[in-house]
Amino acid sequence: MTELNKVVIVGLGLIGGSLAAALKQSGACQKVIGVARREETCEQAMAMGIVDEAVTGVEQIAGQLGRNDIIFIAVPTLTVAKILNELKACVGPEVIITDGASVKGSVLIDVQSIYGKYPANFVLGHPIAGSEQSGVEASNPDLYHNHRVILTPVPENNADAVKAVRFMWELVGAEVLEMGVQDHDIVLAATSHLPHVIAFSLVDTLAHDSQNENIFRYAAGGFKDFTRIASSDAIMWRDIMLANKKSVLDAIDLFSSNLGRLRAAIEEENATEITGVFTRAKFARDRFTKMLEHSAYLKTMQNSEEKNIVYTVAPGGTVKGRIRVPGDKSISHRSIMLGSLAEGTTNIKGFLEGEDALATLQAFRDMGVVIEGPDNGSVTVHGVGLNGLQKPTGPLYVGNSGTSMRLLSGILAGQSFDSELTGDISLSKRPMNRVAKPLGEMGAIIGTAEEGRPPLKIHGGANLKGIQYDMPMASAQVKSCLLLAGLYAQGETRVTEPAPTRDHTERMLQGFGYGVERQGNAVSVKPGGKLTGTDIDIPADISSATFYMVAAAISPGSDITLTHVGVNPTRIGVINILKLMGANLSLQNEREVGGEPVADIRVQYAPLKGIQVPEDQVPLAIDEFPALLIAAACAEGKTVVTGAEELRVKETDRIQAMADGLANLGIECESTPDGIIVTGGQLTGGKVESFHDHRIAMSFTIAGLRATGAIEVNNCANVSTSFPNFVELAKKVGISLDVKSY
Structure with missing residues (x-):
């Protein structure tokens, strides 16, 4: 449909007059006819040029109307019935009728009562726009531009009639949505x-x-x-x-x-209760505003694929300086989770204010936890205890965060209420059976979409029992999920891992005063304990630091120091692998903060060589491999990675994404079922696809330091999920980076 026939507008106040003016302005309507009770209103509408004809009664123009013409009723809700009686007497069933009343239930009843049965061509609608001004003189052709119109079709409706009404509103710049009559009201x-x-x-x-x-x-x-x-x-x-x-x-x-x-x-x-009301309201309002403005936070959480952020990196350069990258994402997640389940107050410093960690924070706010901040990395969590969470009013949306979804599923499996976990398009493609199946063995009742994908629907009130679970694949997220579920289970929950994985959950549980036992490669918890609020100083994230470590390692003349970085033994695979490749890397000022080892990491350029990556180091560097593969591309000889099948089920298939991108930049590589073989060479310029994966995007950004031409990286919006100030720091240390949005 490219043009409307005739549109009759009954009621030439602000709502009706503005639609008439907008249709006239569009030029895509053959004739606009206005109907008003007062002759003076008709004359004024004609003088303003917002209608082609104006009459004081529908019966005067009914003979002009035929198939696919539209009548729009723009009168107060309780006056609609009077207009319906007039229309029934003179307008045939082939004419489409719609309305703009603010209440749809009463109009539905009026239509059914007056017509005897619901007319197929009557489409209920409601434009969400207005002004304090009224009367035909207030008519504004731009009133509906970028505003919403809600249509509430009923089963009896003719689909073509609904389509025609939708087209009319879209013609004047409105966003048209559909919902049920009862839901609307x-x-x-x-x-x-x-x-x-x-x-x-x-x-x-x-x-x-x-x-x-x-x-x-x-x-x-x-x-x-x-x-x-x-x-x-x-x-x-x-x-x-x-x-x-x-x-x-x-x-x-x-x-x-x-x-x-x-x-x-x-x-x-009661200061805590007052703070809870005000903080929940503030952040709910902020999220709502950002959603309407299509700005970063909720926009990214809802659907990062709607906007293409492109990074363009100029070739060459060196990196120098002393910087601190944002707080560790894994610890940030867990500090909110365990702080919420603790009794008393938890004060957090160094919290990562990125999309993923904010998703976790918002989920616990949605479950009734009072959380102050974040404010420059400071967060105060007023814990509710292990059994104090409240049923959320709707699904818990965690954006792109697989950590949030997997760990939350363990906590929610032990609650008395039903819950649902949803994510954005990228997360909705990722498998969750790795947690859903062992949770099922514990007695949890969890529904998933096809092939175990989100959303996860978790039924409350399940009687969980502790199990002995031997993980088939090393995964800190699966281990943590089961340990958190074990807090609510009867008997001991024991998880055995085939290779060491990050142990932040175990360390933090102990920091909150909850007993955790480790024997060899097995870790276990028993129910009956409690978490007590504490103070947490989150170290800088080694995964974020990795991009600058690799940047310095591959670019001649570089010398960079990354301060206050967490060097947990289960996370230093990237340090060990870079050293094996010949990187000039040293740890300085080593210390312990809040149970986590911390150090300053200095990296100076030195030529790298390809290696066979030891498989025991793979789980300790699983998130850092995209950046490490850039190091491999700049090294002399071949780098062989095996035992890394988990990389295929991250935000994207990271093995294939890196292989494709490196090939586009002139590097010889071969992907294997559980890894990749990269032959070092000369990086060229070119375009690469990040597939909305933040780590892929940042890795190809640092590749520009050794490229012969500019590198363009597509779909980088999700960088904010883990590293909100990546671009700022990249420019600060010497990377020539341009960012554009399409």
């Missing part, structure tokens, strides 16, 4: 009708406050902004309240109950 009662109730009531209350006549004279901007909607049409809003009575009353009751709890908290000076 419940949602609008909470998000539109309740705010108007509060605004009208607040202004009415203060207007009659005889004790303070200066309230309005000295009101601040916030008061004016909030009460602006109390200037809306009073009669229209009266009708909306009556038409949507049940949903509005439910919303008022819920608000009144929550307001009562807040009042009690203030009266009792």
Whole structure:
């Protein structure tokens, strides 16, 4: 469909007049006809040029209307029935009718009552736009541009009629959504009708406050902004309240109950409860604003594939300086999780304010945990105890974070309430059976999508039992998931790993006062203990530091020091592998902070050589291999990696993604089922695809230091998941990097 036939607009106030003006402006409608009760309104609409014809009754133009013409009813909700009676008397069933009433349930009842059965060509709708101004003189052709229109089709609807109404709204720049009639009225009662109730009531209350006549004279901007909607049409809003009575009353009751709890908290000076209300509200509002603005945080969490961030790296250069990369992502995740399950307060410093860790933080806020911050890496968590989490109101969305989903599944398996874990497009393609199956053996009831993929639907109230689980593949996430579930199980939970993996969960459990036993390659927990709030200083993330370690190792003249980096023995595979390749790397100022070993890492350029990577080092560097393969591409000879099949089930198939990218840049490589063989050579310029994988994107960025031409890396939006200031630090140490968004 490229053009509309005739559109008749019944009611030439702000809503109807603006649609008429927009359709005229579009030039894609053969004829726009206005219907208004007053002759003066018709004359004014004609004079303004927003209609081609204006009449005072539908019957006057009914004979002009035929198939696929559209009538839009733009009158107050309780007046719709009168218009329907008029339309039934003079308009045939081939004409499409739609409306703009704020309440759909009452219109649905009116339509069924007046017509006897639901007409296939009647499409219920509601444009979410407006102004405090009213009347035809307020008509604005841009009113619907970038605003939403909700259609609420019913089973009896003709699909072509719905399509035609959708086209009409899209023609004037609106975003058209669909939802059920009942859902619409419940949602609008909470998000539109309740705010108007509060605004009208607040202004009415203060207007009659005889004790303070200066309230309005000295009101601040916030008061004016909030009460602006109390200037809306009073009669229209009266009708909306009556038409949507049940949903509005439910919303008022819920608000009144929550307001009562807040009042009690203030009266009792319960600072934690007040903080919880205010922080939850602040961050919910911030997320909502960012979603509407399509800005970084929630946009990335919801769907990072919608925007293409492209990194272009100029060839050559050296890296020099002394920098501290963001806090360790693995420890940041666990500090929020265990801090929430602890009794008392946990104070965190060095928290990674990246997308993945923020997803974990938000999930626990959604389960009723009061969390202050983050503020420059500082977070305060008011723990609720092992059994204090509350049922979230909807699915827990964890964006691109596999760590969040896998570890949370272990915690949620032991809760009394049902829960659901969802992620973005990338995470939704990743297998979760590695945790779902052993959790099932413990007695958890978990549903997954096809092939064990998200979303995960976890049924509460399961009686978990401890198990002995021999992991078929080394994975810190699987181990941690089962240990966390073991906190809620009957009997001992014991996990045996085929090779050492990062032990942050075990260390942190002990730091919170919970007993953990390790015997050889097995680690176990028993139920019955408790976690006690503590202070945590998170070291810099060695995975993030890796990109600059490799950058210095491959570029002649480079000398860089990375400060306060976590060098946990289960995470230093990258250090060991780079040293085996001949890197000039040293640890300085070694110390222990909060149970985690920390050091400053200095790397100076030295020629690298290819090696057979020891398989016992692979699990200790599993996240660092994309960057290590750049080092391999710059080394003399072949580098052979085996035993790394887990790389194929990360954010993407990292083995194949790196093989394809390196081949595009002139490097000979061969992928194998469990690894890759890279023959060192000269990197050329070219375009590579990151496949929305943050580590792939950052690895090919540092490759530019040894390339003969510019390297362009596509789809880098997810870099913010683990390293929000990567670009800033890259430029600071000497990498010539340009960032563009498409």
